[in-house]
Amino acid sequence: MNTATWFGLCGAALVGIGLYGLIANPEPLRKILAFNVLGSGVFLLFGVIARRAAAAGLGGDPVPQAMVITAIVVAFAATAMAVALVLRLLEETGLTTLAPDKPASTGQTEAAPDA
């Protein structure tokens, strides 16, 4: 197996791990962390696709690489927004969890990572 395949499988596994954490853990801060792991797995897949498309003397296709740079910055902006929402939720309600018996607060933080 070459480098690209190794990291491609790693990215695929990270997507699964991140998605599991995003769904299974009721604490919003842990959901944000899992969302970031999921995102970095997707970015890594992009990197592998870019590496495989290496041509014209470059180490990889620059188009997916530039897209990943944009994506990392946007993911940070979404994370900052989500963290601010979680801290405000704590301030307003004293809650640090999105456990199923509190359906009123579920929508807020889960929607934030998609922003």
Added chain:
Amino acid sequence: MSILSFFDGGLVILILSIGASTIVVREAFAAVIAFVVYGLLLAVAWVRLSAIDVALTEAAIGGGMTGMLLLGAAARLRLAESTGARTGLPTRFAIAVLCGLITAGLAAAILFPPEVVPTLAPTAMENLPQTGLGNPVAGVLFVYRALDTLLEKVVLLLALLGVWSLAPDRVWGGIPGLRVYAQPNSTLTFLAQLLPPLGIMVGIYMCWVGAKDPGGAFQGGTILAAMWLLAIIAGLERAPSISQPWLRGLLVVGPMIFLVIGLAGFAWADAFLAYPPGYAKPLIVAVEAALTLSIGAALGMLAAGPPERVRQP
């Protein structure tokens, strides 16, 4: 197997186990620390994939900035009592199976690639000399897909507006609630005095060199933001209140100059965000310089969070 394949294998195992530990450990604080390490390891993986620009961004933003933001949040959330509620075992098992299926699907896509791999690298290199740039990634960001880059800056500003809007009405226009650890003679104070001059130089260099080599406005701006935050946290610099005109000017100057040059493209090259022949590189470097300042200010303010107190008169 060569030594490099052992290195790759070991790196993959490390990334996967540390990535999994951010999900499974019980304490949120430990999970965030693991996440910072995870970000740095990913940066090494990006180097192995020959994407130095991405590696720099991942180390600076993915590990550093996000880590700092989450550490602050974890410290505050630790004070609140956790209910300790967890998802039931059968549900968790079902989630694990479904997520495993998604991983298997993606792995199949990686293991069985198409016969002809589509690539834009030759096209990107072919047109690069016209722009005067030497770094193809900068070429994509500021020439071929400049609209994406412009809109991304707007996304940063929108996110910052969203964060600021979460402040209660009485502190609107106040100072972000970044914690200050002002202890004279501490290591933090020493580092906050020692690092910023070097860091600011590295940030400016990173922005300047981005036209030719790996680097650029994002990476440079992040380093500037980190230096600013370090000085604020150590109590050497006061956090500005968000109503300061200079702060707001700094936030919009990059996107504004980008937009003005983009609109001028209608006049001198008949298209939005087009550059006149021969002047592409100086214009791009000017846009990057302004963007570095705006990105630094926006990232720093995003990490500092919504305003929490009003400045005492």
